[in-house]
Amino acid sequence: MAHVVLFLVCSLFDEILxxxxxxxxxxxxxxxIPNLAFCMMILTIRKFSLTDKCLFAFGCGMFYDFCFANTxxxxxxIYTLLACILHLWSxxxxxxxxxxxxxxxxxxxxxxxLVYFVMSFQGxxxxxxxxxxxxxxxxxxxxxxVLVLGIVFLQRSKEDYLEKKANKIxxxxxxxxxxxxxxx
Numbered sequence: 309m310a311h312v313v314l315f316l317v318c319s320l321f322d323e324i325l326x327x328x329x330x331x332x333x334x335x336x337x338x339x340x341i342p343n344l345a346f347c348m349m350i351l352t353i354r355k356f357s358l359t360d361k362c363l364f365a366f367g368c369g370m371f372y373d374f375c376f377a378n379t380x381x382x383x384x385x386i387y388t389l390l391a392c393i394l395h396l397w398s399x400x401x402x403x404x405x406x407x408x409x410x411x412x413x414x415x416x417x418x419x420x421x422l423v424y425f426v427m428s429f430q431g432x433x434x435x436x437x438x439x440x441x442x443x444x445x446x447x448x449x450x451x452x453x454v455l456v457l458g459i460v461f462l463q464r465s466k467e468d469y470l471e472k473k474a475n476k477i478x479x480x481x482x483x484x485x486x487x488x489x490x491x492x
Contacts, residue, residue: 311466340447343419369386408456
C-alpha cells in the first residue's frame with residue numbers, strides 16, 4: 309500500500325511541475341517532462357518478483373495512460389516491458405545512489421525512446437531522431453537527473469520505514485510465541 313501511495317504522491321508532484329513548467333510542442337522550444345512517478349515506480353519494483361514487477365508496472369502504466377497521456381495501453385505495455393528489462397538489469401545492480409540515479413535516467417530515456425518509435429511507426433510524429441533527442445529529450449533527462457536525487461531519498465526513507473514496521477511486527481510475534489510456549 310505504501311508503494312501505491314508514494315507513486316500517487318509522485319504523480320501529483322509530476323502534475324504540479326507540469327503546471328509550473330508549461331510545455332509547448334513547437335520545434336524551436338525545449339521540452340521538460342517530469343518523470344518522478346515513473347522513477348519511483350522503477351526504484352520501487354527493483355526488489356519485487358517478476359510477476360509483481362509486471363503487474364505493478366502495468367497498473368502504473370494504465371494510471372498514466374488514463375490520467376495523463378490520454379492513450380490506451382501504450383504506457384501500460386511500455387512500463388511492463390521496462391519491468392521485464394529491469395528484472396534482467398537488477399541482477400547486476402546494487403543499491404548505491406549513483407546506480408539508482410543512472411538506472412532512473414536510463415529507463416526514462418528507454419521509455420521515451422520506445423514512445424518515440426511507436427509514434428514514428430504509427431505516423432503520429434515525423435520528427436527526425438536527432439531533433440527529438442536535442443529538443444525534446446535533453447532537458448527532460450537533465451531536469452529529471454536533479455529530481456531523481458529526491459526520489460532516491462524518498463525511496464530509501466520508505467524502505468527504512470517499511471523495514472522498521474516489519475521488525476516491530478516480528479518482535480511482537482516473537483513475544484506472542486514466547487507467551488504461548490511458556491503456557492504449555
